[in-house]
Amino acid sequence: MYPALGHAADGNVISRLKFKQISTLDGLPTDEVQKIYQDKEGFLWFATRYGFCKYDGYQITVYKSSLNTPGLLTSNNIYCFADDNDGFLWIGTQDGLNTLNKKTGEIRQYTAPAIPNNAVSCLLVTRENEVWIGTDSGLCRYVAEKDSFVMYDGKSTDGIFPAASIKSLFEDSDGDLWVGTWSSGLFRYSRKEDKFYAYPKINERNSAHVIYQDSNRKMWVGGWDCGLFLLNHPKDMANVSYTHYSHRIGDDASLSDNIVYDIVEDVHTHTLWIGTRVGLSIMKQENPGTFINYKSLHSAYHIPCDEINSLLRDRFNNIWLGSIGGGVLMIDTKQSPFAFYSLNLAEDDVPTTAVRALFADADKDLWLGTGSYGLARKDYETGVLSFFSHIPEFSDIPGVPTVNYIIQRKNGEVWFATYDGGILIYEKGEKVKVLTESDTPYLYSDCVSALCEDSKGNCWVGCRGGMGISLADGGHYRFGTLSFAGGGLADWYHVKDIVEDADGSFWIATANYGIIHIMGDVQHPETLKYSNYSYNNGQLATNSVLCLHVDKSGRLWAGTEGGGLYLYDYKENVFTEKNQEYQLSADMIGSIEEDRQGCLWMGTNMGLVQLFVPMDENLATVRVYTTADGLQDNFFISQSSCSREGELFFGGNKGYNSFLPASLEKDNEAVPYLITDIKIFNRSFAVLEPEVRERISSVMPSFTRKLDLPYGYNNFSIEFASLTYKNPGLNRYAYQLVGFDKDWQYTDANRRFAYYNNLKSGTYRFRLKATNENGIWSQEIRELEVVVLPPFWATWWAYIIYALIGAAIVCFILRT
Numbered sequence: 001m002y003p004a005l006g007h008a009a010d011g012n013v014i015s016r017l018k019f020k021q022i023s024t025l026d027g028l029p030t031d032e033v034q035k036i037y038q039d040k041e042g043f044l045w046f047a048t049r050y051g052f053c054k055y056d057g058y059q060i061t062v063y064k065s066s067l068n069t070p071g072l073l074t075s076n077n078i079y080c081f082a083d084d085n086d087g088f089l090w091i092g093t094q095d096g097l098n099t100l101n102k103k104t105g106e107i108r109q110y111t112a113p114a115i116p117n118n119a120v121s122c123l124l125v126t127r128e129n130e131v132w133i134g135t136d137s138g139l140c141r142y143v144a145e146k147d148s149f150v151m152y153d154g155k156s157t158d159g160i161f162p163a164a165s166i167k168s169l170f171e172d173s174d175g176d177l178w179v180g181t182w183s184s185g186l187f188r189y190s191r192k193e194d195k196f197y198a199y200p201k202i203n204e205r206n207s208a209h210v211i212y213q214d215s216n217r218k219m220w221v222g223g224w225d226c227g228l229f230l231l232n233h234p235k236d237m238a239n240v241s242y243t244h245y246s247h248r249i250g251d252d253a254s255l256s257d258n259i260v261y262d263i264v265e266d267v268h269t270h271t272l273w274i275g276t277r278v279g280l281s282i283m284k285q286e287n288p289g290t291f292i293n294y295k296s297l298h299s300a301y302h303i304p305c306d307e308i309n310s311l312l313r314d315r316f317n318n319i320w321l322g323s324i325g326g327g328v329l330m331i332d333t334k335q336s337p338f339a340f341y342s343l344n345l346a347e348d349d350v351p352t353t354a355v356r357a358l359f360a361d362a363d364k365d366l367w368l369g370t371g372s373y374g375l376a377r378k379d380y381e382t383g384v385l386s387f388f389s390h391i392p393e394f395s396d397i398p399g400v401p402t403v404n405y406i407i408q409r410k411n412g413e414v415w416f417a418t419y420d421g422g423i424l425i426y427e428k429g430e431k432v433k434v435l436t437e438s439d440t441p442y443l444y445s446d447c448v449s450a451l452c453e454d455s456k457g458n459c460w461v462g463c464r465g466g467m468g469i470s471l472a473d474g475g476h477y478r479f480g481t482l483s484f485a486g487g488g489l490a491d492w493y494h495v496k497d498i499v500e501d502a503d504g505s506f507w508i509a510t511a512n513y514g515i516i517h518i519m520g521d522v523q524h525p526e527t528l529k530y531s532n533y534s535y536n537n538g539q540l541a542t543n544s545v546l547c548l549h550v551d552k553s554g555r556l557w558a559g560t561e562g563g564g565l566y567l568y569d570y571k572e573n574v575f576t577e578k579n580q581e582y583q584l585s586a587d588m589i590g591s592i593e594e595d596r597q598g599c600l601w602m603g604t605n606m607g608l609v610q611l612f613v614p615m616d617e618n619l620a621t622v623r624v625y626t627t628a629d630g631l632q633d634n635f636f637i638s639q640s641s642c643s644r645e646g647e648l649f650f651g652g653n654k655g656y657n658s659f660l661p662a663s664l665e666k667d668n669e670a671v672p673y674l675i676t677d678i679k680i681f682n683r684s685f686a687v688l689e690p691e692v693r694e695r696i697s698s699v700m701p702s703f704t705r706k707l708d709l710p711y712g713y714n715n716f717s718i719e720f721a722s723l724t725y726k727n728p729g730l731n732r733y734a735y736q737l738v739g740f741d742k743d744w745q746y747t748d749a750n751r752r753f754a755y756y757n758n759l760k761s762g763t764y765r766f767r768l769k770a771t772n773e774n775g776i777w778s779q780e781i782r783e784l785e786v787v788v789l790p791p792f793w794a795t796w797w798a799y800i801i802y803a804l805i806g807a808a809i810v811c812f813i814l815r816t
Contacts, residue, residue: 017294017303020726023327027060028053033322036312037081039089041102041702042672042723044320046328047078047310052091056676056721057728058752063100063107073098074109074118082123084131086144087703092120097133103699105686115149116140116163124169124177132177134166139179152196160196161187170211172219174235180208186221188234202229202242212263214272216285222260228274230288245289256281256293264311266319268333273319275308280321296326303329316669318726332726336630337664338608342655343370343385355651356637359406360644361414363428368656369403369640375416375424393432400424405639407451409459417448423461442468442476450639452498454506458522462495462508469522477525482516484532490516497639499548501556509545515558515575533575540566540575546638549592551600553615559589559602561638565611582611582622583732583775585748590638593648595661603636603650607730608657623774628727631657670778671731673770674702677719679753680709705784711791717755718784722770730773737786738765761790 023031028048035047046053051064051073065072074096083089083102091098095118097110112118117137124132131142133149139161140149150156153163161179168180177189186199186208202208203226210222219231227246233239248254257276264273266282274281279295280303294301305326312320321329343353357369364380375388388394405417416424422436422443437443442461450462457472468478481491490513497509508516514534520527533539542563549557556568564579564587579587586604593601602609607626614620626634632654640651649658678685678701685693685701696713697704709716722731734744735754739762745754754766766784771777 017331017333019303020330021304021327022055022060022330026327027062028327029062029064031327032324033309033328034078034324035080035310036320036322036328037083038312038314039081039083039102040085041674042315044314044725045081045089046322047081047091049077051076052078052081056674056723057725058721058749072107074111079119079121080123082125082131084125085129090123090125090131090133092123092133094119096120103703105700110149116151121165121167122169124171126171126177127175132169134169134179136165138163139166157196160198167207167209167224168211170213172213173217178211178219180211180221181206182209182224183207186211197237199231199237199240203227203244210260210262212265214265214285215267220263220272222263222274223258224260225258226260227255227258228260228263243288245283245291252293253290255291256295261307261309262311264313264319266313266333267317268335273311275311275321277307279303279306280308305329314725316724316726330725332628338625338630338657338659340630340632340655340657342632343368343376353655354637354653355640355656357403357406357416358640358642358649358651358656359408359414360642360649361408362412364644366642366644366649367406367414367416368651369406369416372402372419374400375403393426393428393430395431397424397432397434404449405451406642407453409453410457415451415459417451417461418446419448420446422446423448423451442470442478444468444478450495450498450509452500452506454500454522455504456522460498460506462498464494465492467493467495467498467508471523473523475523477522482530482532484516484530486531486537488532488537490530490532496545497547499550499556501550502554507548507556509548509558511544511546511561514540514543515545515548539573541577546588546590547592549594549600551594552598555613557592557600559592559604561588561590563587565589565602580746581617582613582620583746583771584609584611584622585624585730585732590636591641591650593641593643593650595643595648596646597661599661601641601648601650601661603638603641603652605635607631607634608636608650610661621776623776624730625774626727626730628730628773669772670780671722671724671770671772673720673722673731673733673768673778673782675704675718675768675782675784676721676752677701678704678707679717679719680713681715682717707784707786709786709788711761711789714759714788715757717753718766718768719753720768720770721752722772724773727773730771730775732771732775734769734777736767738767740764759788761788763787 029050030048032049033046037045044055051062054061064076075093077094078091080092081089087103089100089102097115097120099108115133115135117135119136120133122134133140139152142149152161162184164184165182166179167182170178175191179187183206185206186202188197203223205224205226207223207226208221209224212220219234221229227244230243232241245255247258257278259277260274262275266273270285272283272285279293281291281293283291292301294303296304296306305323307324308321309324310322319331352371352373354371355368356371359367366378368376370376376385377391378385388400401421402419403416404419408414414426422434425433437446444463444466447464448461449464452460459470461468466479470476481489483489493513494511495508496511499507505519517531519529535541535543542560544561545558546561547559558566558575564584566575567578568575586606586609588605589602591603600611607624608631610623612621625631633652636650636652642649647658647660649656680688695710697707720733729749731749734746736744764786766786768782769778
């Protein structure tokens with residue numbers, strides 16, 4: 001869904017837009033989208049030529065007249081939206097005006113002569129909650145008290161404002177109303193003066209098709225086939241003038257086309273975006289008149305469509321594009337805190353993009369295991385990335401197999417563990433040495449997968465099949481079959497990682513025997529004792545462990561394949577699973593690094609995870625970063641990570657990322673989340689019979705605060721969504737039906753509902769909370785009262801009747 005992100009070009013403007021596309025494949029009725037609008041609740045609305053749509057980040061709900069809903073709308077050709085403070089969404093169409101009561105779901109229609117013309121081109125709700133309607137025959141304002149419309153023409157404006165075809169309405173920062181017309185010019189209504197002003201002819205057509213004010217209070221006007229105009233001195237009628245920007249044939253840096261549909265400002269890049277007939281034009285405001293133009297046929301500046309009808313900046317500053325033929329595009333231009341490096345940008349022709357190992361040496365040079373094609377080095381000073389064949393010390397090495405692990409010894413040597421070539425030893429200015437199983441007694445095999453130099457200068461070598469040690473005194477030891485305390489043997493084990501703890505004992509991560517703990521003096525191997533933590537003995541819930549990390553507090557963490565994250569409990573002598581406690585969705589933890597602030601960073605199969613766990617684990621915080629944040633991919637390769645002077649590096653199949661954790665912004669912004677549907681026996685609330693809906697709730701699910709479920713209707717589900725759009729699949733949810741659920745129930749974006757069946761009659765309280773896309777939980781908890789009504793024979797008045805009947809029977813017996 002996200003094409004590859006390019007690199008910065010022309011300052012803050014990015015050359016390759018990172019976009020998410022929504023099309024008919026996702027539920028749009030057509031790929032011809034004429035307007036995009038965000039309402040006060042945070043929902044997005046798409047106007048198309050075949051109805052309008054509501055979008056919550058996950059699913060699309062379509063409203064249109066059809067065989068099932070004939071006459072629902074005055075027309076399915078939707079032009080525009082606006083929503084007021086009373087819960088109404090106003091919908092302008094080719095043939096009339098409609099309102100959707102968002103609280104009740106009721107749609108109402110208005111047509112001429114109530115409004116000047118049935119073709120409603122634009123709508124505006126002001127900060128004073130006034131509703132203005134622009135039609136092909138003039139302007140009007142809705143008067144809620146009388147449920148009628150006031151017309152504005154020459155008679156009501158002292159001859160200033162004509163009965164023109166209205167194409168745009170805009171309220172500026174002063175509260176003035178701007179009106180653009182098809183061919184009658186530009187007008188402004190001063191609220192303070194209660195007066196209309198007519199502006200000098202703006203272009204040869206006198207067209208003001210779209211109006212926009214940027215953050216610098218500059219007024220912009222787009223004309224139909226006339227280009228873009230900046231108003232100079234817009235409120236000084238005696239000195240107003242226009243600066244004109246247009247398309248010039250043969251000038252690629254001019255406006256892409258003179259038919260301007262819409263305008264919006266991107267606050268991240270401080271640029272003006274202009275939607276035109278042939279694409280998207282972006283202009284840096286400090287360089288007016290110079291545009292970068294994005295088109296479907298452009299290789300460097302590409303978007304998958306050309307005719308950009310609508311532009312919107314949402315509450316999270318994402319930019320949305322409505323197009324003719326390409327559906328909807330969402331673009332995030334926020335500069336990523338993660339630098340992304342792709343190997344195909346190297347001066348050498350590196351035949352892969354994958355980074356399987358990373359290490360920063362004492363000279364700050366970065367060594368990279370380049371997929372199955374060996375090795376490369378990035379020079380710290382020059383930034384040049386060189387393949388191993390261009391590094392002089394490797395001149396006698398015909399080829400380097402896959403590099404699995406890299407370390408630097410205390411003596412300065414850099415050791416490379418390779419898949420089937422043993423160990424390569426690099427020393428600056430010297431020819432590279434090669435250690436293989438045939439000439440190195442402590443090598444168990446030539447498939448070396450882990451290296452570790454301990455506090456005493458011994459080098460541990462983990463292989464596919466076993467491991468050995470190169471002792472600091474020149475001796476060596478090769479481990480044979482391991483006999484575990486408590487029973488059990490390991491005669492062939494694939495070592496993935498090796499760490500030393502504060503007590504000087506060693507922990508070995510394996511792909512098939514879980515974790516092996518070695519205690520004793522390695523100078524005297526006969527004293528060594530071995531313990532095993534694996535699925536087989538119940539001390540670890542998996543046998544496949546990819547990485548280990550001892551943090552600054554001495555805690556031992558284990559990343560596994562398929563089991564997620566584990567923490568060693570020294571008291572209970574067992575590894576405890578932490579995914580559920582910390583709400584981690586990733587079940588593959590391939591590498592773990594620790595920053596200077598004590599946060600753990602984990603490369604996983606679901607993005608890059610930041611985990612901070614203070615000594616009080618109840619205060620732990622988790623954040624998740626993904627491709628939407630600028631990462632090379634959501635999958636990171638095991639053991640492909642390292643650190644250098646506070647900077648962290650993580651590698652994957654598409655390159656590697658680097659970043660400074662201390663510079664990351666804390667995204668604690670609360671996200672809007674709502675109940676989106678109530679289903680009874682799997683039937684959506686909107687399609688229930690009206691009398692049933694009224695009994696359950698008088699308002700739609702997003703607005704209700706109480707459900708009354710009649711007897712027999714207690715098989716129900718509650719659906720919910722966080723209205724964030726950049727990467728909604730990362731949102732997580734927790735819910736609890738107090739009175740039934742003992743604790744919070746956690747779920748993810750794939751299961752956004754709570755299901756209940758056969759609840760006993762009584763009153764319950766449904767509670768809901770959610771995270772943002774980086775895993776930060778909301779402080780607010782939404783609540784919904786749920787009343788399950790008893791059958792009529794179990795109601796209080798039924799018991800009164802029973803009592804009266806019983807009393808009558810007793811009286812009758814006594815009398816007789």
